[in-house]
Amino acid sequence: MLCLIESALLAGQKFGSQVLRNERSGLLAFVRPVTLKAKAAECPKEESHDERNMRLKRPQSPHLTIYSPQLTSMLSISHRITGIALSAYAIGLGLGAIVLPESIPHYIESLECAELGAACISTLKFVLAFPLTYHFWNGIRHLLWDSGLFLSIREVYLTGYIMLALALSSAVALSIM
Template sequence: MAAIFRLGNRQILSQLRNEKLGMLSLVRPVTLKAQPATKEIDIGHDERNMQLGRPQSPHLTIYSFQLTSMLSITHRATGMMLAGYAIMWGTGAVVLPDTIPHYLDALQQAHVGGFVLSMGKFMLAFPMCYHFWNGIRHLAWDLGRFLTIKEVYATGYAMLALTVASAIALTSM
């Protein structure tokens, strides 16, 4: 056995000593041939997945909406609505030639029905009430209160009830 290893070592060492053009004879020379890059077909993500036979994810068709995510989305939406109202009222105060009582008198003279007027008031009051009560809820969370799932859902439903009740109360004024 030792003789076989000795013979193998001698052959490897003799090949390592033979140098060919500065390279070891054990290393096989490789030549790379330059080729132009292949141009990728410019197709969309969905088309490519269809060609590859990949299924499309049903993401929104199987998603069940949760109270927590919906309340978060609507909190942001009501914040944007309130900012829009502030911009509209401020721009109107600067641009319109008459004062607000003049426009309120014009609205009364137009004999707008009570239902339409009430709906207009409700549309102004609801985002403010919602954003207010949900903001109180968020402040309670910042204090470390009502953070379990059961409490989050309970405060969510309570906040919705307070929002509707206070918006109706403001509408009836």
């Protein structure tokens, strides 16, 4: 049937509301005339996000800068930052193991032999340990939330302070070892 319609269209025949019979199956098919009109494509108007929202009369969303810092928002932002720092540690150590001519323990031993002093070494250890301990304890806090625990505002703030105390104390413990 399609072959019959295509050949008729190619031959320039015009179909009205006609009934065509399929040569193979003998079934009847009703053909409806269709006319397509070409239309030039419109160039999209170059407008910014804000201009589009003003044209559509959409309200502006408030930005972070209008809010005063709260414990919950600061802990959320710093959780993301420590996750990025831990990823940077992993990427840096992985690339260092591949690219550097010596092994990582060799560089750690060289750092210990540099006689930087106990305070400097402990500070460096704290800077390296804090993102790990913070992300660990805050991750446990999030797992507790996922299980439906400690979701009231009072409990959220309480677990935030407890998490900060645990993160700081465990980072200090790791840095003095």
